[in-house]
Amino acid sequence: MHLLKNEHGILTGLQLDEIFINVEIRKRVGIKRLSLRFDQARTCLRVSVGKTSFSKIEDFIYQSEEWIRKGVKKLNPPLLIKPGETIRIFGCPYVLEVQKGFEGLVFEGERMILSCPSSRKYQKILEGELKKEAFRFFYEHSFMYARLLGTVPSEIRVRDFKSRWGSCSRDGVLSYSWRLIFAPKEVAQYVCAHEVSHLKEMNHGALFWDLVKKLCPFYKVYRAWLRKDGSALFRIQWDHEGSF
Structure with a gap:
């Protein structure tokens, strides 16, 4: 060593x-x-x-x-993402296709089509596009849940956390792991409900969990999924030898 x-x-x-x-x-x-x-x-x-x-x-x-x-x-092998592979985005399966063109990501039926100018850069571009998708999801759901609780976040961010799924700062900034895009939609919604509830209760007391349950009645199921299967989201990596 x-x-x-x-x-x-x-x-x-x-x-x-x-x-x-x-x-x-x-x-x-x-x-x-x-x-x-x-x-x-x-x-x-x-x-x-x-x-x-x-x-x-x-x-x-x-x-x-x-x-x-x-x-x-105890290390598990990485889950490689490459063209032709099926990727689940918020629980929905899509086959990744990569083509030359201006940068962008579109979903057509069960296809996820990534356009990029060079095959050597598709991994970085794909990650950037998926982070945009994750941001849109968390932005929409965070403000939706916040309205139900009569509050509002000051900012929404997506980050590449290594040991957590989200956070809520005392000034109302909600941050989420972009890797939740690979989890079932309901799991990502639970994390949103969890962090939004911290806008009202900056603790994990009984009142906090009452708020979470109000926003996500079956939160215990999704919390258990993260504890059991969440580590697999960190194993997802890009196939750096992939090409068109």
Whole structure:
């Protein structure tokens, strides 16, 4: 196992045989013992530290090699998306087609047609177009649910979270994982209901869950889906060898 650093000498990852894993150092006030954990996708190793020197952090990671290897063995293979494959968008199946042309994404029946000028760039363009689709969905549903609760978000964002599905800031900014576009529509709607409810209750108390249930009566079903199957959304990757 080898630790990898950037040009500034800061630890950024580790190489374990042929597997590369990002390393993220998280400083926490009051932490006396170092700890390790993988993110849901198991592509990032998070190290929680207090007032600890970088040399001690590196020693701790080396001493934890056996634990890291056991975690890597649990890695599931990535789910590759490439032309000709069926992709579920909010639960609806579409076959991905890629063609040359101006950038854009259209849905025709059971076809999802991506136009882009170069086959080498289709992965980046596809991700950008799917993020736009995700934003439209979350924007519409967030404001719809907010009206039902007599409130309004200040802003809607889509992000590539590594360990959460959404967030609500104290100034009313709602952020969602764009990867929820690959989940069933009802699951994404539940996440919207969850975050919008935080506009009224910034906690997870009984009143908060009453609001969630008002917006999404069967939220427990969709919450359970995320706990059981949500990690698969982080495994979705693009086939970087794909072409027209």
